[in-house]
Amino acid sequence: MTRRTDQLKLGAFLANSGHHVAAWRHPRAQADASLDFDYFKQVAQTAERGRFDALFVADVVALWGHHLDALSRTARGEHFEPLTLMAALAAVTSRIGLIATATTSYNEPYHIARKFASLDYLSKGRAAWNLVTSVVSDEAWNFGREAHIDHAERYRRAEEFHDVVKGLWDSWEDDAFLRDKDSGQYFDPAKLHVLNHQGEYFSVRGPLNVARPPQGHPVLVQAGASDAGKALAARVAEVIFAMAETIPAAQAFYNDVKQRATALGRDPDGIKILPGITPFIGRTREEARELFEEFQSLVDPVLGLRLLADTLGEDIDLSAHDLDGPLPETPVGQRGSRRDKVLELARNEGLTIRQLYLRLAGGNPVIGTAEDIADTFDAWFQARACDGFNVFFPYLPGGIEVFVDEVVPLLQERGLLRREYEGATLRENLGLVRPANRFAGSAA
Amino acid sequence: MTRRTDQLKLGAFLANSGHHVAAWRHPRAQADASLDFDYFKQVAQTAERGRFDALFVADVVALWGHHLDALSRTARGEHFEPLTLMAALAAVTSRIGLIATATTSYNEPYHIARKFASLDYLSKGRAAWNLVTSVVSDEAWNFGREAHIDHAERYRRAEEFHDVVKGLWDSWEDDAFLRDKDSGQYFDPAKLHVLNHQGEYFSVRGPLNVARPPQGHPVLVQAGASDAGKALAARVAEVIFAMAETIPAAQAFYNDVKQRATALGRDPDGIKILPGITPFIGRTREEARELFEEFQSLVDPVLGLRLLADTLGEDIDLSAHDLDGPLPETPVGQRGSRRDKVLELARNEGLTIRQLYLRLAGGNPVIGTAEDIADTFDAWFQARACDGFNVFFPYLPGGIEVFVDEVVPLLQERGLLRREYEGATLRENLGLVRPANRFAGSAA
Ligand SMILES: Cc1cc2nc3c(=O)[nH]c(=O)nc-3n(C[C@H](O)[C@H](O)[C@H](O)COP(=O)(O)O)c2cc1C
Ligand SMILES: Cc1cc2nc3c(=O)[nH]c(=O)nc-3n(C[C@H](O)[C@H](O)[C@H](O)COP(=O)(O)O)c2cc1C
Numbered sequence: 001m002t003r004r005t006d007q008l009k010l011g012a013f014l015a016n017s018g019h020h021v022a023a024w025r026h027p028r029a030q031a032d033a034s035l036d037f038d039y040f041k042q043v044a045q046t047a048e049r050g051r052f053d054a055l056f057v058a059d060v061v062a063l064w065g066h067h068l069d070a071l072s073r074t075a076r077g078e079h080f081e082p083l084t085l086m087a088a089l090a091a092v093t094s095r096i097g098l099i100a101t102a103t104t105s106y107n108e109p110y111h112i113a114r115k116f117a118s119l120d121y122l123s124k125g126r127a128a129w130n131l132v133t134s135v136v137s138d139e140a141w142n143f144g145r146e147a148h149i150d151h152a153e154r155y156r157r158a159e160e161f162h163d164v165v166k167g168l169w170d171s172w173e174d175d176a177f178l179r180d181k182d183s184g185q186y187f188d189p190a191k192l193h194v195l196n197h198q199g200e201y202f203s204v205r206g207p208l209n210v211a212r213p214p215q216g217h218p219v220l221v222q223a224g225a226s227d228a229g230k231a232l233a234a235r236v237a238e239v240i241f242a243m244a245e246t247i248p249a250a251q252a253f254y255n256d257v258k259q260r261a262t263a264l265g266r267d268p269d270g271i272k273i274l275p276g277i278t279p280f281i282g283r284t285r286e287e288a289r290e291l292f293e294e295f296q297s298l299v300d301p302v303l304g305l306r307l308l309a310d311t312l313g314e315d316i317d318l319s320a321h322d323l324d325g326p327l328p329e330t331p332v333g334q335r336g337s338r339r340d341k342v343l344e345l346a347r348n349e350g351l352t353i354r355q356l357y358l359r360l361a362g363g364n365p366v367i368g369t370a371e372d373i374a375d376t377f378d379a380w381f382q383a384r385a386c387d388g389f390n391v392f393f394p395y396l397p398g399g400i401e402v403f404v405d406e407v408v409p410l411l412q413e414r415g416l417l418r419r420e421y422e423g424a425t426l427r428e429n430l431g432l433v434r435p436a437n438r439f440a441g442s443a444a
Numbered sequence: 445m446t447r448r449t450d451q452l453k454l455g456a457f458l459a460n461s462g463h464h465v466a467a468w469r470h471p472r473a474q475a476d477a478s479l480d481f482d483y484f485k486q487v488a489q490t491a492e493r494g495r496f497d498a499l500f501v502a503d504v505v506a507l508w509g510h511h512l513d514a515l516s517r518t519a520r521g522e523h524f525e526p527l528t529l530m531a532a533l534a535a536v537t538s539r540i541g542l543i544a545t546a547t548t549s550y551n552e553p554y555h556i557a558r559k560f561a562s563l564d565y566l567s568k569g570r571a572a573w574n575l576v577t578s579v580v581s582d583e584a585w586n587f588g589r590e591a592h593i594d595h596a597e598r599y600r601r602a603e604e605f606h607d608v609v610k611g612l613w614d615s616w617e618d619d620a621f622l623r624d625k626d627s628g629q630y631f632d633p634a635k636l637h638v639l640n641h642q643g644e645y646f647s648v649r650g651p652l653n654v655a656r657p658p659q660g661h662p663v664l665v666q667a668g669a670s671d672a673g674k675a676l677a678a679r680v681a682e683v684i685f686a687m688a689e690t691i692p693a694a695q696a697f698y699n700d701v702k703q704r705a706t707a708l709g710r711d712p713d714g715i716k717i718l719p720g721i722t723p724f725i726g727r728t729r730e731e732a733r734e735l736f737e738e739f740q741s742l743v744d745p746v747l748g749l750r751l752l753a754d755t756l757g758e759d760i761d762l763s764a765h766d767l768d769g770p771l772p773e774t775p776v777g778q779r780g781s782r783r784d785k786v787l788e789l790a791r792n793e794g795l796t797i798r799q800l801y802l803r804l805a806g807g808n809p810v811i812g813t814a815e816d817i818a819d820t821f822d823a824w825f826q827a828r829a830c831d832g833f834n835v836f837f838p839y840l841p842g843g844i845e846v847f848v849d850e851v852v853p854l855l856q857e858r859g860l861l862r863r864e865y866e867g868a869t870l871r872e873n874l875g876l877v878r879p880a881n882r883f884a885g886s887a888a
Contacts, residue, residue, distance in 0.1 A: 022628075024623065024625070024630060025625045025628055027625075031623040031625055031630075032621075032623050034655075035565040035654065035655055036565075037534075037535070037565065037566050037568075041535070060653065061554065061555070061558070061653075062653060063650075063651050063652075063653050064653065068633040068636065069633070072629060072630055072631045072632070072633045073628050073629065073630055074630060075623075075630055077616075077621075077630065077631050077636075077653065077655075078616075078621065078631075078653060078654055078655045079653060079654070080562045080565065080566070080654070081558045081559050081561075081562035081654070083527070083528055083531075083559075084527055084528065084531040084559055084562040084563050084566060085531070085562065085566065087527075087528040087529070087531035087532045088531045088532055088534055088535040088566045089535070090481075090532055091481070091485070091532040091533070091535035091536050092535050092536075106552075107555075108550075108586075108587055110505065110586040110587060111505070111551075111555075114505070114525050115525050115527070115528055117525075118524050118525035118528040118529065119528050121479040121480075121481065121524065122481050122524070122528060122529065122532045124481075138649075141647075141648075141649035142552075142554040142648050142649055142650065143552055143554060143648075144646060144647045144648070172521075172522075177476075177521075177522065179468065179475040179476050179519075181468070181469045181470075181471075181475055184466075184469055184517050184742070184744045185516060185517065186468060186475075186516055186517055186518060186519055186521065187516045187521050187522075188516070189512040189513070189516045192512065192521075202588060203585075203588045204585075204586050204587075204588070205582075205585035205586055206507075206586065207507050208507075209504065209505075209506060209507050209508065209521065209522060209523060210479065210522055210523070210524070210525070211478075211479055211521075211522045298628070300628045
């Protein structure tokens with residue numbers, strides 16, 4: 001197989017203290033990072049030095065879980081709101097993209113269209129929206145609802161929400177603003193378009209009170225895993241965050257989505273698929289393995305058992321069992337595929353309860369030297385299992401420094417990663433086309 | 445009367461190209477400032493150099509008016525969204541406060557509580573919320589409503605909205621986060637409080653997923669002029685933007701609000717009242733007057749007639765009348781006090797149509813030398829007509845440079861303005877108490 005001529009696209013995941021669930025306890029992690037802007041600034045500037053395409057920040061519009069004994073052992077109780085954080089980071093970076101998460105389930109499209117358009121101007125064309133439909137059901141309670149909107153309806157709402165936002169971004173043609181001091185004409189009313197949307201979930205008149213964003217539309221990012229999620233992604237996503245632990249699994253997802261997009265008439269190269277990956281880097285493989293085990297040893301059993309309960313369900317009571325013994329006998333095939341997969345994993349590998357929750361806590365690690373990490377990135381990329389990665393750093397801010405100092409130069413030597421940014425906007429750096437205005441040329 | 449021993453509090457109003465409605469056309473104004481972050485950064489840093497307490501940005505969640513022939517002659521069609529703009533400015537300033545406007549009529553309290561808490565952390569304690577109930581009725585159409593929420597209901601909703609936001613800011617006690625690497629305890633669950641609000645307009649469970657803000661609560665700013673508006677201000681505002689054209693009118697408002705607050709058990713010094721004022725500065729009085737007239741001459745008649753129609757109502761057709769002749773005979777006492785005031789002004793002073801709309805366009809100017817401006821500030825302040833000013837700059841960015849270079853040193857020499865910021869937070873600089881947590885010490 002000939003080597004690909006395009007290059008890796010890299011996202012840097014911004015996490016409080018690091019991505020590992022026990023990161024904040026590690027000696028190399030900053031424990032009080034969560035609401036410290038200087039920390040985020042340092043991580044962002046390091047990512048830009050490493051020529052990452054974009055920073056990415058996740059979001060939940062609620063406290064992340066109500067099992068306080070477990071939650072209180074993580075750094076997830078407090079975090080910045082993504083759009084304000086990214087706006088601040090826009091002011092202290094110049095080339096890196098800014099991907100902020102916002103849910104379509106508990107927001108209004110006019111606000112979202114406007115805030116991302118505003119971010120696109122603040123950053124001179126570096127804004128991206130990670131459109132999610134909310135995994136955490138507690139969000140409902142903060143917005144006047146007694147229960148979470150169900151999955152199918154969340155995606156129907158997301159489809160309409162998305163279309164309204166894009167319509168609002170096209171309120172003004174690119175050349176609507178004249179600002180002619182002599183004639184006194186600031187804009188040309190013929191180049192303003194009123195959306196007048198009336199749909200199942202939203203009525204939004206428009207127009208937006210922000211000119212058309214520098215990128216036309218901020219870049220659209222999505223991470224749905226269900227059928228409805230992949231259908232939305234195939235139609236509208238330009239970047240997709242995927243979760244896959246092996247090359248074949250990643251290839252299956254990659255081909256599925258790209259074929260769906262092609263069937264809808266889209267250019268498959270117009271979608272960049274980035275699986276999540278967590279590199280644990282050592283000067284030797286042993287050192288890397290030790291680093292990984294250090295993090296694993298910091299997972300408090302209260303937290304570990306909560307991870308298991310979240311996956312297996314509350315009906316399996318593990319409290320009376322020895323953590324270093326086996327799981328109690330549990331029938332398979334009853335409550336969803338993720339539970340079954342984990343039960344089978346435990347049985348097939350003969351894992352203890354502790355070993356099992358550590359497997360869940362460990363995520364999708366690659367453990368090795370900088371050379372090993374570069375090899376892994378290269379192998380996945382050449383196998384067309386991905387177009388790049390969404391990189392999770394086990395601890396921060398040190399974890400991204402090591403990655404940029406040691407892995408990035410290897411990727412650059414192999415021609416897998418840019419040495420300089422190609423363009424000024426995120427779209428240019430990702431190699432994505434700037435969309436045309438749907439109204440251009442038509443009457444108001 | 446002895447001179448006051450406190451000092452002026454100053455807000456700097458951030459406007460596209462400047463505050464005068466025709467500002468963008470003036471040779472000294474930057475016409476394409478509206479979505480140019482570098483422009484806002486320059487204005488913000490100049491205001492900080494001038495030791496202003498805070499930057500202030502207004503907001504409308506819709507296009508500001510649908511009379512496109514008039515609107516298209518102003519710079520009001522496009523503007524940054526306030527919270528993203530202020531977050532970006534937080535990263536390039538260090539002491540000045542950041543007052544962002546957000547309406548309670550078309551927002552959710554959880555989002556607003558969270559974004560301002562986030563801004564307070566990003567700025568290390570410099571956030572303030574200008575709570576408005578929306579003057580522009582078109583906003584309703586962007587949020588699924590056929591008509592604007594009526595005035596009384598807007599204020600009832602605002603009262604409840606405000607209380608929910610403050611409750612959410614108190615979700616965590618100030619010392620809830622331990623981040624103890626050894627024990628593995630990140631926060632103390634006993635110091636987390638769930639709001640469980642159930643009210644007329646909102647059900648919000650909470651808690652907030654942001655720790656208690658550095659200021660306890662971001663500073664609360666308000667500008668209501670009606671009875672309901674003043675009642676809300678008296679109960680909750682810490683800064684009030686007022687509009688008054690004379691010292692006696694300003695004194696009446698000042699005394700009214702401070703007495704209302706005192707009656708509610710508040711310390712009247714805990715409310716800073718800042719009328720808006722627009723200084724036109726020249727090296728001589730003649731030069732200042734010429735500068736003012738230059739701006740007035742740039743008001744296009746289409747725009748001028750729209751300002752008149754917005755004030756007098758659509759029923760007075762001026763299109764067939766000579767702009768340099770008198771208003772047609774119009775009965776007084778029929779459609780609201782603002783209309784009557786303007787009709788009486790025209791009659792009493794014998795103004796032509798053009799002179800009348802220019803009077804509306806001119807706003808509340810002070811025209812003179814830097815010394816004159818300082819005298820005016822001093823006189824209002826000593827007369828207890830205000831606690832400072834919300835300064836509107838006729839053109840930008842030059843208008844604030846002149847003010848900071850020429851007026852600020854005079855105010856400092858007279859002891860009316862700080863030479864250095866007193867503290868690190870907006871609260872400290874305004875001399876406002878940091879509020880206690882309502883839940884502190886109580887059970888969850
Ligand atoms: C890398 C990554 C980041 C995600 N970030 C968020 C997030 O910030 N907020 C959220 O509610 N969901 C987030 N999700 C969840 C997805 O949006 C999606 O809901 C989930 O993968 C389940 O897919 P489904 O809803 O199509 O079943 C993320 C998923 C991935 C893989
Ligand atoms: C300096 C100043 C700034 C204001 N900014 C806004 C604003 O940004 N958005 C808004 O909807 N209303 C704004 N207002 C309007 C007030 O919030 C208020 O609605 C108006 O003064 C009428 O008062 P009332 O609603 O109590 O009748 C502002 C008023 C003043 C004096």
